[in-house]
Amino acid sequence: MSSLLKLSPKLGWLAQDDIRPFVLARNECRVTDPGQLFSLDWFVNDFFYMDPLVIEDVYFANALLNMEHKAFASNDMPMPRWVFYDCAIMPGFVAGFAQRTERLAPSIRKILGEENLLGEWTPISMFITIPTMKSHEWMAHNLSSVNALIPKEDRFYGLGFLSKAFGLSYANIEWCCGVTQWTSPAMRLHTYYGFFEVLTAYTPAHTHATSLTYRLKVNPAEWSRFFTKEASKEFDQRFKPAGFEVDPEDEKSLIAFHKKISHKEGPFYLDAKEIREKKLHEKLTIYNLKG
Ligand SMILES: CC(C)(COP(=O)(O)OP(=O)(O)OC[C@H]1O[C@@H](n2cnc3c(N)ncnc32)[C@H](O)[C@@H]1OP(=O)(O)O)[C@@H](O)C(=O)NCCC(=O)NCCS
Known part of the structure; x- marks a missing residue:
């Protein structure tokens, strides 16, 4: 059993079979030895890849931007689509968690909008990180989670925190x-x-x-x-x-x-x-x- 699940009963969602970590990255930006630096046993379910350059996966990038725009609406910093592409997709990657669309809670369906729930998986969080010119150093560019948008009883405790933890671990990020x-x-x-x-x-x-x-x-x-x-x-x-x-x-x-x-x-x-x-x-x- 993952050592993380023992830390809080509120973390049971991590082992649900309808929730998995994801990495949205173009092929050339994928890490060849994910999770080697820190050897954590935290992420029980295997992650899956999405490719923002492949037309069939664009629904997922759209769903990420939809969630992000809603999460950042209150502080007036939603990310322009071209920033997402030029500054995140091309130089870096997006990590987070996704839930099978058919299993999303009604409150999540409502806030994200049925018209945006178009594929098998719907992202419920995102962490974007970009390598800097300094050796072994990355820039954490965006963190958002659906938790900010839904009632307390439907939240996934630690979703934002674990999305960034997963991204840092996936890419073996030192600084x-x-x-x-x-x-x-x-x-x-x-x-x-x-x-x-x-x-x-x-x-x-x-x-x-x-x-x-x-x-x-x-x-x-x-x-x-x-x-x-x-x-x-x-x-x-x-x-x-x-x-x-x-x-x-x-x-x-x-x-x-x-x-x-x-x-x-x-x-x-x-x-x-x-x-x-x-x-x-x-x-x-x-x-x-x-x-
Ligand atoms: C900030 C954000 C990413 C946090 O993600 P999350 O999934 O809600 O948070 P987690 O479940 O991982 O962590 C929960 C902890 O975060 C803190 N937290 C989360 N939302 C909070 C809020 N509105 N007020 C105060 N503390 C909050 C609390 O410490 C909480 O734990 P605790 O209650 O045990 O102390 C998310 O709320 C979000 O997307 N906000 C809008 C976008 C944004 O501002 N992003 C940050 C840019 S730097």
């Missing part, structure tokens, strides 16, 4: 960067994949200047803490409070923090457990390395 908004619920997920360094606390080159850029060394030994909610011994051994906090809702606080990063006073890190336990707008402790 992961990304961009998110300080008060986004996604902060509670992104910070668990490895010790989370803040590269920009204020990001005027982005559409939303109050976004942060992060980088982490992918560390699957930490991932189960997302479900157990235990403190990380390794984090406590390696990091200490840097002596200041950041206020995610105060632009001046973000700029002041960003100046410290620019003046090379870091590197600075955030604590995943603290973020999980606090409300999304509360001040956060900034950490740096011990010793």
Whole structure:
């Protein structure tokens, strides 16, 4: 039995025979040795491939964009179709989970729209990642899940978190960067994949200047803490409070923090457990390395 299923009774959906991980990637972008770096036993059901360049599979890419547009509608950042193609499909890949269309819950059918349920499988989550020019480093470009759109009783606990975990594991990703908004619920997920360094606390080159850029060394030994909610011994051994906090809702606080990063006073890190336990707008402790 997968060690993951023992962590929470809410993870039973992972073993359902109508739900499988998928990878949407053109042939040349497929990984030759998927899942070799981390050897996790978490993903019980085999993944399947979809090819966005094959006409028969385009229904799946359309269904991904439909789900993504609905998930991002409230924060006004749906991905343009050409960005999906030029910046995700061609250089990278999309990973996630899909359910057999005939088995989707009525709430999912309703939110996705019957007219968009056209194939055998319907994607219910997606994680897009793109290799960067830096060796072994990838950019986490998009994370979304149908959970954001449906009533609590129909959700698949951990769907967003496990979609990114599956993608990182599939492509043996060692270093992961990304961009998110300080008060986004996604902060509670992104910070668990490895010790989370803040590269920009204020990001005027982005559409939303109050976004942060992060980088982490992918560390699957930490991932189960997302479900157990235990403190990380390794984090406590390696990091200490840097002596200041950041206020995610105060632009001046973000700029002041960003100046410290620019003046090379870091590197600075955030604590995943603290973020999980606090409300999304509360001040956060900034950490740096011990010793
Ligand atoms: C953010 C998102 C990907 C999370 O995926 P998910 O499948 O809902 O989340 P998971 O089931 O994997 O994880 C659940 C945990 O996420 C956090 N979470 C999810 N939605 C949340 C919300 N609306 N408010 C606060 N915390 C939330 C919680 O910590 C929750 O666990 P807990 O209740 O035990 O603390 C999803 O909500 C989404 O698609 N949002 C819209 C698009 C978006 O903003 N993407 C992020 C871009 S950086």
